[in-house]
Amino acid sequence: MTDRKIRVLVAKPGLDGHDRGAKVVARALRDAGMEVIYTGLRQTPEMIAEAALQEDVDVVGLSILSGAHMALAPRILELLKKNGQDQVRVFIGGIIPDEDMPRLKEMGITGIYGPGASTDEIIRDVREAVK
Amino acid sequence: MSLTKSILEGNRLALARLLTQVENDLTEGHSSLAELFPYTGKAHLIGVTGAPGTGKSSLVNQLALQYRKTTNKKVAIIAVDPSSPFTGGAVLGDRVRMRDLSGDEGVFIRSMASRGSLGGVAQKTASIVQVFDAAGYEIIIIETVGAGQSEVDVARLAHTTVVVEAPGLGDEIQAIKAGILEIADVLVINKADRPGVENTERALRSTLKLGHPVKRVFRHHGKTMAVDAPTTDPHFWIPPIVKTVATEGKGLNELVEAIAKHAAHLDQSGDRVARDRARLQSEMEILLQGALMNRFLEHIPQEQYGELLEKVFSRNISPSEAVKFLLNGNPK
Numbered sequence: 439m440t441d442r443k444i445r446v447l448v449a450k451p452g453l454d455g456h457d458r459g460a461k462v463v464a465r466a467l468r469d470a471g472m473e474v475i476y477t478g479l480r481q482t483p484e485m486i487a488e489a490a491l492q493e494d495v496d497v498v499g500l501s502i503l504s505g506a507h508m509a510l511a512p513r514i515l516e517l518l519k520k521n522g523q524d525q526v527r528v529f530i531g532g533i534i535p536d537e538d539m540p541r542l543k544e545m546g547i548t549g550i551y552g553p554g555a556s557t558d559e560i561i562r563d564v565r566e567a568v569k
Numbered sequence: 570m571s572l573t574k575s576i577l578e579g580n581r582l583a584l585a586r587l588l589t590q591v592e593n594d595l596t597e598g599h600s601s602l603a604e605l606f607p608y609t610g611k612a613h614l615i616g617v618t619g620a621p622g623t624g625k626s627s628l629v630n631q632l633a634l635q636y637r638k639t640t641n642k643k644v645a646i647i648a649v650d651p652s653s654p655f656t657g658g659a660v661l662g663d664r665v666r667m668r669d670l671s672g673d674e675g676v677f678i679r680s681m682a683s684r685g686s687l688g689g690v691a692q693k694t695a696s697i698v699q700v701f702d703a704a705g706y707e708i709i710i711i712e713t714v715g716a717g718q719s720e721v722d723v724a725r726l727a728h729t730t731v732v733v734e735a736p737g738l739g740d741e742i743q744a745i746k747a748g749i750l751e752i753a754d755v756l757v758i759n760k761a762d763r764p765g766v767e768n769t770e771r772a773l774r775s776t777l778k779l780g781h782p783v784k785r786v787f788r789h790h791g792k793t794m795a796v797d798a799p800t801t802d803p804h805f806w807i808p809p810i811v812k813t814v815a816t817e818g819k820g821l822n823e824l825v826e827a828i829a830k831h832a833a834h835l836d837q838s839g840d841r842v843a844r845d846r847a848r849l850q851s852e853m854e855i856l857l858q859g860a861l862m863n864r865f866l867e868h869i870p871q872e873q874y875g876e877l878l879e880k881v882f883s884r885n886i887s888p889s890e891a892v893k894f895l896l897n898g899n900p901k
């Protein structure tokens with residue numbers, strides 16, 4: 439029996455074109471031995487939930503630098519749940535003001551990361567979350 | 570409800586979960602696969618291969634759109650990308666080019682890492698195909714890694730292998746030398762909006778002539794006459810060349826038509842049945858080899874096996890002598 443690889447979907451929801459962070463994180467997770475499905479820019483919450491389902495991922499990672507996280511994150515969580523993927527852990531990175539963090543955590547976001555976040559820390563948290 | 574029952578009823582989450590079990594070779598997956606096997610054998614499998622950047626993913630996107638527009642068949646896409654040989658991780662990015670397909674319940678895209686396989690597809694791709702086939706996906710498109718050198722495994726798996734070339738990828742001769750044309754059932758020159766299409770087409774045509782029977786010229790009654798190649802041979806198929814612009818959806822009617830013609834040819838020549846049989850036989854024999862090996866090793870003391878291995882490592886006896894010894898008790 440082979441070991442089960444951690445599968446992660448890295449997505450950029452909304453109209454935000456900042457994709458450096460998403461790519462940095464995707465590569466870091468790959469280098470940590472994970473299989474990362476990268477969807478590219480301008481994904482709707484529906485597209486992200488659909489991809490998460492087809493790919494049967496353990497983790498969905500959202501990269502949002504546009505400020506639209508409070509609209510996008512709950513919608514994506516809701517769709518994952520509707521599809522029966524409650525067990526999927528959702529991480530967010532980008533520009534997330536401190537005051538939004540408690541509410542995001544409450545909704546069920548597992549980890550939140552801002553500019554300069556260490557990829558080692560992200561890798562450790564992802565591994566921990568899917569245990 | 571069992572996973573297989575849900576899958577046969579069209580449950581997509583159940584399908585996705587089984588794909589994971591099968592990909593990871595989990596025991597739960599084995600029994601589901603066995604239950605689904607009687608429902609397989611209906612799909613047409615299309616392999617899409619060619620060097621990175623030729624536009625395979627973009628073309629697969631358009632091809633799936635075209636099938637969805639013109640038929641009511643469900644389409645599955647298996648997109649294979651390479652795993653890092655150092656970390657075992659992978660970034661699977663083919664979905665980036667397939668965003669047009671989202672929102673259509675009749676399309677299912679699954680990304681796969683090659684996990685060390687070198688033939689362009691992953692070791693478990695064939696089993697993943699069986700799951701989709703049983704789940705009622707009548708068109709299954711497999712996009713290979715596209716390493717460009719020896720993507721032969723996809724040709725063994727697919728009914729119709731589409732080889733994608735593009736102008737301006739440098740040395741046309743290189744692609745042709747690599748022997749990838751030998752596996753082509755349909756040749757696509759994508760990026761036909763780019764300069765250099767004529768050169769690529771000329772290079773392809775001349776290589777096809779080398780590889781396939783063409784008009785033979787011989788002397789007859791003192792005159793030189795040309796005679797057609799032996800087209801009466803039912804197994805004879807010359808890969809058509811189709812020009813496409815995947816980013817604009819151009820040439821897709823022609824591509825779908827070429828694939829349909831090849832499918833009809835497979836039916837008429839009996840090659841579809843022959844290919845299916847050969848594939849299933851080899852699948853069974855590979856499993857048999859593994860099972861026999863396991864059973865054999867169970868009956869041999871580990872110590873004895875280890876000692877024998879040491880003798881081989883120290884060049885005392887050859888591997889072939891060691892096998893004879895294991896089977897007969899002496900190296901003769």
Ligand code: B12
Nearest residue numbers: 454455456457458459499501503504505531532552553555
């Ligand atoms: C580079 C940059 C750009 C580049 C983007 C190039 C590209 N292809 O990515 C360009 C010049 C194009 C650009 C344009 C704009 N930008 Co700009 N940009 C930046 C800048 C300076 C750096 C972003 C960056 O690439 N950082 C490097 C990466 C590696 O870091 P990161 O993305 O933060 O990622 C890290 C973490 O956040 C986290 N992370 C990120 N994603 C994920 C995902 C997961 C799953 C996880 C676990 C972690 C994680 O881990 C990463 C590693 O540490 C930021 C300011 C800043 N300091 O952040 C502004 C900034 C993001 N931009 C901003 C703005 C306003 C814009 C524009 C609207 C400007 C304009 N008026 O035109 C446009 C919009 C472009 C668009 N289409 O969306 C604002 C956003 C304000 C806000 N949200 O409230 C910022 C914050 C600048 C500011 N202080 O005003 N920008």
Ligand SMILES: Nc1nc2c(ncn2[C@@H]2O[C@H](COP(=O)(O)OP(=O)(O)O)[C@@H](O)[C@H]2O)c(=O)[nH]1
Nearest residue numbers: 621622623624625626627666759760814815816
């Ligand atoms: N000009 C042009 N570009 C194309 C065409 N098809 C694909 N591309 C571009 O070629 C690049 C690689 O395409 P992709 O589908 O990812 O290729 P793959 O690596 O073979 O899967 C992308 O930037 C596409 O937009 C085409 O027909 N014409």
Ligand SMILES: [Mg+2]
Nearest residue numbers: 625626663712
């Ligand atoms: Mg591709």
